[in-house]
Amino acid sequence: MSKQYNRKEFLKLAALANIALCAPALSFANDFFSKDETLSNKNVDYFKKGDVTYETLRQGFNKRINKYPAIIALCKNTEGVSDAVKYAAANSLAVTIKSGGHCMEGLSCNDGGMVVNLSLLNTIQWLNNSTIKVGPGCTLSQLYDNLLPKGKIIPGGSCGGVGIGGLTLGGGYGLLGRQFGLTCDSLIDVTMVDGKGNICTTANDKELLWACKGGGNGNFGVITEMTFKVHKAPTSLQSMRFKAFNVSAEKAASILEQWFTLSADLPKSCFSAFVLNGKTIYILLTNTDKYSGTALTFIQKLTKLVDKVTRNGPQPISKALKTYYGQKGPVNFKNASAGLYKNYDEIRSFIPDVLAKVISMPRMIYQVNILGGNIQLPDLEATAAFPHRACTYFSELQAYWEDPKKAAGLISNFEIIQKIFSNNGITTQYRNYADINFKNWELSYYGNNYSRLQATKDKYDPQNLIRSEQSVRNT
Numbered sequence: 001m002s003k004q005y006n007r008k009e010f011l012k013l014a015a016l017a018n019i020a021l022c023a024p025a026l027s028f029a030n031d032f033f034s035k036d037e038t039l040s041n042k043n044v045d046y047f048k049k050g051d052v053t054y055e056t057l058r059q060g061f062n063k064r065i066n067k068y069p070a071i072i073a074l075c076k077n078t079e080g081v082s083d084a085v086k087y088a089a090a091n092s093l094a095v096t097i098k099s100g101g102h103c104m105e106g107l108s109c110n111d112g113g114m115v116v117n118l119s120l121l122n123t124i125q126w127l128n129n130s131t132i133k134v135g136p137g138c139t140l141s142q143l144y145d146n147l148l149p150k151g152k153i154i155p156g157g158s159c160g161g162v163g164i165g166g167l168t169l170g171g172g173y174g175l176l177g178r179q180f181g182l183t184c185d186s187l188i189d190v191t192m193v194d195g196k197g198n199i200c201t202t203a204n205d206k207e208l209l210w211a212c213k214g215g216g217n218g219n220f221g222v223i224t225e226m227t228f229k230v231h232k233a234p235t236s237l238q239s240m241r242f243k244a245f246n247v248s249a250e251k252a253a254s255i256l257e258q259w260f261t262l263s264a265d266l267p268k269s270c271f272s273a274f275v276l277n278g279k280t281i282y283i284l285l286t287n288t289d290k291y292s293g294t295a296l297t298f299i300q301k302l303t304k305l306v307d308k309v310t311r312n313g314p315q316p317i318s319k320a321l322k323t324y325y326g327q328k329g330p331v332n333f334k335n336a337s338a339g340l341y342k343n344y345d346e347i348r349s350f351i352p353d354v355l356a357k358v359i360s361m362p363r364m365i366y367q368v369n370i371l372g373g374n375i376q377l378p379d380l381e382a383t384a385a386f387p388h389r390a391c392t393y394f395s396e397l398q399a400y401w402e403d404p405k406k407a408a409g410l411i412s413n414f415e416i417i418q419k420i421f422s423n424n425g426i427t428t429q430y431r432n433y434a435d436i437n438f439k440n441w442e443l444s445y446y447g448n449n450y451s452r453l454q455a456t457k458d459k460y461d462p463q464n465l466i467r468s469e470q471s472v473r474n475t
Contacts, residue, residue, distance in 0.1 A: 095113060158324035
């Protein structure tokens with residue numbers, strides 16, 4: 001029987017999470033993967049196929065995707081990363097990088113190369129009251145558990161298991177982005193091992209820092225330390241949920257259009273998301289302040305459009321964020337960016353076709369999240385490689401299944417919906433929600449910044465050692 005996700009399941013699987021995937025496996029001879037303990041040293045341990053730890057380390061969050069690297073380097077420090085990269089270079093092994101394993105298309109893993117695993121690089125060091133140094137393997141739940149008791153926050157995502165490294169290097173958005181900007185906007189310094197195994201910092205290269213702020217995911221080096229400025233955390237977060245049941249494509253389009261209009265005027269303290277899950281519309285509104293002005297107008301007008309409204313009063317921010325931490329264990333799913341928009345007019349002509357397809361296919365979800373606010377501060381445009389600040393909305397397409405027999409049909413319909421978007425000129429995409437099928441992904445992810453990122457690639461990884469199916473190419 002087809003299963004419709006209820007609110008709790010939806011939040012666990014989908015709500016505002018940067019979640020992971022990995023793709024089809026290749027097989028290699030067993031003797032190629034025999035365990036060799038002679039490679040490991042005090043800074044890095046190496047694992048090959050046949051070792052139990054290898055199986056644990058190679059798996060991403062998504063059970064749909066399986067890849068089998070020749071070797072996995074579990075690094076203990078920056079020196080260990082340097083050792084691993086030099087080993088990969090000497091043995092002609094392509095390098096991919098895994099911090100939290102939450103890449104949408106498994107680009108943090110590979111077949112036949114080396115995966116540099118950074119999960120042990122998860123420390124948090126307070127440099128002063130407003131600055132911290134963090135390892136890329138630190139998860140958001142670890143980070144929040146450390147910062148929030150001190151009344152501080154970094155504007156990260158919502159899924160507790162996401163690593164701060166991948167989130168930041170691709171941009172990073174979440175519930176608090178409209179107040180504090182993207183995650184990468186709080187990044188002020190990085191330490192990186194380049195494609196030759198050299199240890200570099202952005203202290204002497206501001207162009208590298210620019211590139212790492214939205215353009216650094218597995219492209220030209222392995223980030224091993226990240227320094228962030230922290231912000232005074234809101235004391236509380238409250239939320240409201242609006243639901244409309246058994247909607248038609250026409251009604252869904254009407255509500256979506258009005259949501260676009262109303263959400264555009266929300267204060268920076270608010271975040272909102274529109275979700276079509278089968279025949280049910282779910283709209284989330286969060287607020288770190290009191291409801292007033294345009295937030296009250298949003299509530300009043302939206303209430304008249306839906307069938308049910310649920311309100312949660314203010315909760316301590318640390319408790320409220322845990323609501324969105326999501327599921328820890330791996331699941332089967334496909335999730336990808338479905339475009340960034342400035343307004344509803346960009347999708348008006350074809351969105352009813354998208355909504356009709358989602359409604360007809362259980363386990364399919366179309367979601368639009370509001371950006372804007374301080375993400376769009378003019379002064380930030382030149383400081384980061386993230387190229388999409390002019391867009392106020394970010395959308396995503398999702399599909400989930402338990403029965404593997406359902407996968408082919410869901411993925412087929414997923415790709416049909418993607419073609420509707422691309423055929424209608426929606427090609428601007430968010431790198432942290434990558435999809436292997438995107439055409440001209442270089443322009444979609446990085447816009448006019450791609451050639452500038454290539455210059456950083458040429459400087460730090462001239463041999464293209466650090467690469468994936470969608471990594472920045474050398475010139």
